[in-house]
Amino acid sequence: xxxxxxxxxxxxxxxxxxxxxxxxxxxxxxxxxxxxxxxxxxxxxxxxxxxxxxxxxxxxxxxxxxxxxxxxxxxxxxxxxxxxxxxxxxxxxxxxxxxxxxxxxxxxxxxxxxxxxxxxx
Amino acid sequence: xxxxxxxxxxxxxxxxxxxxxxxxxxxxxxxxxxxxxxxxxxxxxxxxxxxxxxxxxxxxxxxxxxxxxxxxxxxxxxxxxxxxxxxxxxxxxxxxxxxxxxxxxxxxx
Numbered sequence: 734x735x736x737x738x739x740x741x742x743x744x745x746x747x748x749x750x751x752x753x754x755x756x757x758x759x760x761x762x763x764x765x766x767x768x769x770x771x772x773x774x775x776x777x778x779x780x781x782x783x784x785x786x787x788x789x790x791x792x793x794x795x796x797x798x799x800x801x802x803x804x805x806x807x808x809x810x811x812x813x814x815x816x817x818x819x820x821x822x823x824x825x826x827x828x829x830x831x832x833x834x835x836x837x838x839x840x841x842x843x844x845x846x847x848x849x850x851x852x853x854x
Numbered sequence: 855x856x857x858x859x860x861x862x863x864x865x866x867x868x869x870x871x872x873x874x875x876x877x878x879x880x881x882x883x884x885x886x887x888x889x890x891x892x893x894x895x896x897x898x899x900x901x902x903x904x905x906x907x908x909x910x911x912x913x914x915x916x917x918x919x920x921x922x923x924x925x926x927x928x929x930x931x932x933x934x935x936x937x938x939x940x941x942x943x944x945x946x947x948x949x950x951x952x953x954x955x956x957x958x959x960x961x962x963x
Contacts, residue, residue, distance in 0.1 A: 839945020840903035
């Protein structure tokens with residue numbers, strides 16, 4: 734079955750770039766049938782959409798993060814990447830990758846288990 | 855940006871109760887509205903998509919309704935496993951950004 738698995742350093746220093754990957758198994762990220770999103774959740778808070786990428790590599794970002802975020806795809810390894818630059822303590826959160834079906838009303842039907850990120854020197 | 859206002863922010867109910875959570879969009883989003891359930895330490899789980907369509911495998915006591923700007927999630931005959939936090943989410947085709955409501959925490963009374 735299709736699975737998403739986030740990974741990355743659990744600890745990032747302030748002002749550095751946070752880099753996470755999302756390994757996708759069971760379906761090709763270039764199949765054309767899906768969008769792939771990153772979402773984060775600050776401790777004890779709600780969900781914040783970061784951005785998404787489609788099978789052609791086209792991206793959309795949350796306007797509040799657009800200047801610092803980049804989402805890309807590695808088709809050879811069938812994985813997605815998230816880079817968030819100039820991090821501060823406010824970027825400490827659980828980061829999720831998730832899938833939505835093209836033409837599926839934007840519903841995120843499959844999620845990874847999440848990757849905890851702490852920002853500290 | 856489209857803002858989603860969810861209410862109430864929290865509510866208490868008993869097993870067997872029927873509860874309703876509402877979500878209002880700052881502009882019309884047709885039926886591009888989804889509902890999620892999240893339990894502590896877990897990723898969100900899709901319950902409802904297209905405002906009223908039940909995701910495969912989700913119990914029929916969950917139902918959604920609405921269109922345009924006003925939406926509701928109803929849970930009938932609450933079960934112990936339903937006590938969780940619920941989020942609405944919009945994804946209008948004309949506005950590529952996705953936004954979530956602030957969440958509703960459902961506790962046992």
